[in-house]
Amino acid sequence: MSERVKTFTSKNWPFLVAFFVPVLLMGAIYAFQGVYPFGDSTLLTIDLGQQYIDFYSEYQHTFRDDPLRLIYSFTKSLGGEMIGIWAYYLMSPLNALFLFFPSYSLDVAVTVLTLVKIGLMGLSCAFYLHKTFGGKSWLLAVFSISYALMGYTIVYQLNLMWLDGTILLPLAALGVERLLKQGSGLLYSLALAMVLFTNYYIGYMICLFLVLYFLYRLPSAYWTSNVKWDRLDKLSYALKKFILFVWHSLLGAGLASFLLIPVYSSLLNSKADYTNGSLEWEMAYPLQEILSKFVIGAFNFDQMPSGYPNVFIGSVALILFVHFFFNRAFPLKERLLTGALTILFLLSVNIEALNKIWHAMQFPVWFPYRFSFVFSFFMILNGYRSARTFDSLPPKHLLVGVLGTLAAGLYVFQKDFDFLEPVQIFLSCLFTIGVLTLLMLTKRKWRWIAPVLFLFAATELTANAAITLSRLGHVKHSSFTYSQYLLDKIVDPIQLQDDGLYRIEKTFHRSKNDSHQADYNSVTHFSSTYESDMPVFFEKLGLPAGNGFSVYSNGTLFTDAFFGIKYYISDKETHAHPYHLLPSKKVREAWMTPTEMQLENKWTPKPVGRPLSYSLDVVQTKPDVQYYPVLHSVENLADVRYNPYSLPIGFSSDEAVLDVPLYKDQPIQLQNAMFRALRGEDNEDPLFVEEEFSSIEYTNVTVSGGEWSRKAVKNDPEQPGAITLHLETNPLDAYYLTFHPSIRDEDVTLTLNGEPFHQYKTYYDQLVLNLAGRNGQGHVTFHIELKEESIDLSGMQLYRLDHERFTDGIEELQAGGIKVLEHSSNSLTANATVSNNQELVVFTLPYDEGWSIKVNGDSVEPIEVFNSLLAVPLSPGMHRIEMTYQTPYLAAGISVSLMSLAALSVTVLLEKKYSKTLLS
Numbered sequence: 001m002s003e004r005v006k007t008f009t010s011k012n013w014p015f016l017v018a019f020f021v022p023v024l025l026m027g028a029i030y031a032f033q034g035v036y037p038f039g040d041s042t043l044l045t046i047d048l049g050q051q052y053i054d055f056y057s058e059y060q061h062t063f064r065d066d067p068l069r070l071i072y073s074f075t076k077s078l079g080g081e082m083i084g085i086w087a088y089y090l091m092s093p094l095n096a097l098f099l100f101f102p103s104y105s106l107d108v109a110v111t112v113l114t115l116v117k118i119g120l121m122g123l124s125c126a127f128y129l130h131k132t133f134g135g136k137s138w139l140l141a142v143f144s145i146s147y148a149l150m151g152y153t154i155v156y157q158l159n160l161m162w163l164d165g166t167i168l169l170p171l172a173a174l175g176v177e178r179l180l181k182q183g184s185g186l187l188y189s190l191a192l193a194m195v196l197f198t199n200y201y202i203g204y205m206i207c208l209f210l211v212l213y214f215l216y217r218l219p220s221a222y223w224t225s226n227v228k229w230d231r232l233d234k235l236s237y238a239l240k241k242f243i244l245f246v247w248h249s250l251l252g253a254g255l256a257s258f259l260l261i262p263v264y265s266s267l268l269n270s271k272a273d274y275t276n277g278s279l280e281w282e283m284a285y286p287l288q289e290i291l292s293k294f295v296i297g298a299f300n301f302d303q304m305p306s307g308y309p310n311v312f313i314g315s316v317a318l319i320l321f322v323h324f325f326f327n328r329a330f331p332l333k334e335r336l337l338t339g340a341l342t343i344l345f346l347l348s349v350n351i352e353a354l355n356k357i358w359h360a361m362q363f364p365v366w367f368p369y370r371f372s373f374v375f376s377f378f379m380i381l382n383g384y385r386s387a388r389t390f391d392s393l394p395p396k397h398l399l400v401g402v403l404g405t406l407a408a409g410l411y412v413f414q415k416d417f418d419f420l421e422p423v424q425i426f427l428s429c430l431f432t433i434g435v436l437t438l439l440m441l442t443k444r445k446w447r448w449i450a451p452v453l454f455l456f457a458a459t460e461l462t463a464n465a466a467i468t469l470s471r472l473g474h475v476k477h478s479s480f481t482y483s484q485y486l487l488d489k490i491v492d493p494i495q496l497q498d499d500g501l502y503r504i505e506k507t508f509h510r511s512k513n514d515s516h517q518a519d520y521n522s523v524t525h526f527s528s529t530y531e532s533d534m535p536v537f538f539e540k541l542g543l544p545a546g547n548g549f550s551v552y553s554n555g556t557l558f559t560d561a562f563f564g565i566k567y568y569i570s571d572k573e574t575h576a577h578p579y580h581l582l583p584s585k586k587v588r589e590a591w592m593t594p595t596e597m598q599l600e601n602k603w604t605p606k607p608v609g610r611p612l613s614y615s616l617d618v619v620q621t622k623p624d625v626q627y628y629p630v631l632h633s634v635e636n637l638a639d640v641r642y643n644p645y646s647l648p649i650g651f652s653s654d655e656a657v658l659d660v661p662l663y664k665d666q667p668i669q670l671q672n673a674m675f676r677a678l679r680g681e682d683n684e685d686p687l688f689v690e691e692e693f694s695s696i697e698y699t700n701v702t703v704s705g706g707e708w709s710r711k712a713v714k715n716d717p718e719q720p721g722a723i724t725l726h727l728e729t730n731p732l733d734a735y736y737l738t739f740h741p742s743i744r745d746e747d748v749t750l751t752l753n754g755e756p757f758h759q760y761k762t763y764y765d766q767l768v769l770n771l772a773g774r775n776g777q778g779h780v781t782f783h784i785e786l787k788e789e790s791i792d793l794s795g796m797q798l799y800r801l802d803h804e805r806f807t808d809g810i811e812e813l814q815a816g817g818i819k820v821l822e823h824s825s826n827s828l829t830a831n832a833t834v835s836n837n838q839e840l841v842v843f844t845l846p847y848d849e850g851w852s853i854k855v856n857g858d859s860v861e862p863i864e865v866f867n868s869l870l871a872v873p874l875s876p877g878m879h880r881i882e883m884t885y886q887t888p889y890l891a892a893g894i895s896v897s898l899m900s901l902a903a904l905s906v907t908v909l910l911e912k913k914y915s916k917t918l919l920s
Helices: 002-032 046-064 083-090 093-100 103-133 138-148 151-156 160-182 186-198 200-222 231-255 257-267 287-294 315-324 332-348 352-358 372-388 395-415 422-444 449-470 477-497 514-518 533-540 557-562 585-590 594-599 623-627 655-659 667-679 803-815 890-913 915-919
Strands: 503-506 565-571 630-634 638-642 650-653 688-691 695-699 701-706 709-714 721-728 734-739 748-752 767-772 779-786 790-792 798-801 819-824 827-834 840-846 851-855 858-860 863-865 869-873 877-885
Touching: 002 103, 002 138, 002 449, 046 083, 046 093, 046 103, 046 160, 046 514, 083 160, 083 200, 083 257, 093 103, 103 138, 103 160, 103 372, 103 477, 138 315, 138 372, 138 449, 151 160, 151 372, 151 449, 160 186, 160 200, 160 231, 160 372, 186 200, 186 231, 186 257, 186 890, 200 231, 200 257, 200 332, 200 352, 200 372, 231 257, 231 890, 257 890, 287 332, 287 395, 315 372, 315 422, 315 449, 332 352, 332 372, 395 422, 422 449, 477 514, 477 630, 477 638, 557 565, 557 667, 557 803, 623 734, 623 767, 650 803, 650 827, 655 667, 655 840, 655 863, 667 688, 667 734, 667 767, 667 803, 695 701, 701 721, 709 721, 767 779, 779 790, 851 869
Parallel strands: 503 565
Antiparallel strands: 565 638, 630 638, 650 840, 688 798, 695 721, 701 709, 709 790, 721 779, 734 767, 734 798, 748 779, 819 827, 827 877, 840 869, 851 858, 851 877, 863 869
16 A cells, blocks of 8 residues: 555655645645634635625535525525525535534634635646646646635635636646547536536636637647648638537536526526626726736735736746747747737736626626636746746846846836835845746756745745735634524524524624524525615615615614514614513413523533624614514523514505505605505505604704705814704604715714614615614604715605504504415415405515416416515415425526537547547
């Protein structure tokens, strides 16, 4: 066995180096920066910490508990198809690693998976370079680790789902090489299918690159000089190869069609809905400024939302790539073609139109130039090709190289980029000059030069990674673990006691996808594949929402009831109040205390100590939560409250809901209209009644304009300015204030009765703020302190919810609610009793063509209400409703994949039989 190991190692040591060195270097950086278990840090940052990590919990829940969640899940906002989320975030086969970790160690699993993917990037690049251009030396290791640790990897490693594409890109390129050289497209088709399967978004960018790569390699690599070609021969050869490339591209896409076709249908309702076909040909920045991104550690947090492309590959790879254009071992035509493609890549990471095309006609929200890894790959592969034929660097070239390096360093220094310190520029110049000097010495063929180049590359790439990662903030392991424990301790007792179909919301969150992490139904959600109709609907209701997200932080008593939020979790710090309503006797008798549950061994969470600095991230101040009685408290941090007004997930309604317009910037008017329409009221009596403030104080502020166009301006811009609103409340009613969307956290400081007023920071439409709920305080003060010189007060209006009218209406709607008999992740069976004039059952589920509905055994077509929700028309009487969700176009996608598999099998057999013809 030991001899086999020695033999294997001696033959394959460059590949082992390509895999393990990036893993060890990144592991050492993580350990040095205190990533758990070497400290209390994690790799969780930005979207990885606020979005992806919760989907990894969803991955665990699906495979461990309920595979049907692959199809549909009620944990996604109001409910929704899951094929879009799985295809974008979770299809990597390497995600199976998460199943070997407990849920409270998901951050550790992320660290391990990141290291594995980075190692596989180095290995796949080494395999491609060796099989395509030959060589098994330190140079192979140098360029492989340059790919694994390129700037793109370091900056965007938090987007774990993108790294599968960087692993598979070299294999897909190798597939193109085999198609051109051997006439066999099997590897290409399989690699392309995997590229599209693991992440269709990055796969799209790789497809564009592979087209360019095919056109680039066709004349440069395979119109060989030892064959006498005439123009007709070249045309015939190119046409055969082009047909073969197109055919295998179609087969590769066809193999992945079981996923791609349903995903395309999903995208039409989400990301594709934001596509803009216009192209602008402006430059995003002076092209020469890209030199700054070849400097070590050329990154800071501001580069995440908008910045320059991440194209750092290390000085060894960069110098030898530049040398390619002067390397006479390659024909002039090939070098010119390489130059043309290089210019195209440079323009693509600069010109807005080309950048947009690479991003599937949508400018990215954060994480700019997501395709820049293909440019880095192109530079690395040609740098390696140049290195394979490299002799030595003449002294005059060394002089030119040193002067060019110093000139570039001086230019970058003078530009004073905020993501660069002088020491970084100095180090980059030092490494570059050192590599140039070593390359001048290679003619002596000193055996130590190649290993020293490797050490140079490894040191420089490590420095770049360490500096880059030090400029990102990360979630603490202890905070992450405790937040999971706290959520489980809140949710588990509720679900143990109540196994119905309802929703839970909170006045705080760790992320907008807490529902996926703790496995409960919610309204708040954030994903790139979120159906666009839902955020629009929530915005109209006065909730923070936008492209890909909705946050339930500005609900009213009406929306709480309408969306079936049966339990509300309030933080104690903001919402503690001595006046707590008692739940009904029925609820009290049914509810078991946590102590009783533990005695029965039904619920035994593993205790986790609270970090000293831990605090809840409060996203809303919600005085009307006092209408909901407290069932029990958790960790002295939060109260679990019961909402007696919540409606079931489906309830009878008047057909008037079909005609309710979605008012823009009039959330209270919309809620009034919905309430009237649901009950079929003809009168104009509002649920929310306009009120006036008892008094308003202006401090160094003047307000001008009409009711719907008002502006507050400081009299003296240098002095503090404030508006104080006073209102005398009816203790039984809740009060709400509409708030202009242009007023942001950076514009004002808000306080309610002298305490900070919490509000989620991102919103684009008019909000509804809750100023008072059921309490014993008759006087309420809302203070607006201006941070800026002026703010827009347009549309600001106070409303009182008529509680008596509200309870009467809700009781009527509750009486017409469906009774859920059984439900799963993609099905629902219920009984409904429909009365006269209530001949529509409205479900607070997103309208989706994937639902098939039967009423009393007969198929019924659902209809859409409020441009977003699902409803079923029913005649008066008792009915049995059966609903099942199936992913649209899944069967068609599977059929195409099976046909593609059969066609690929036949094609491979024919290619083997007629390989000589295909190659000629």
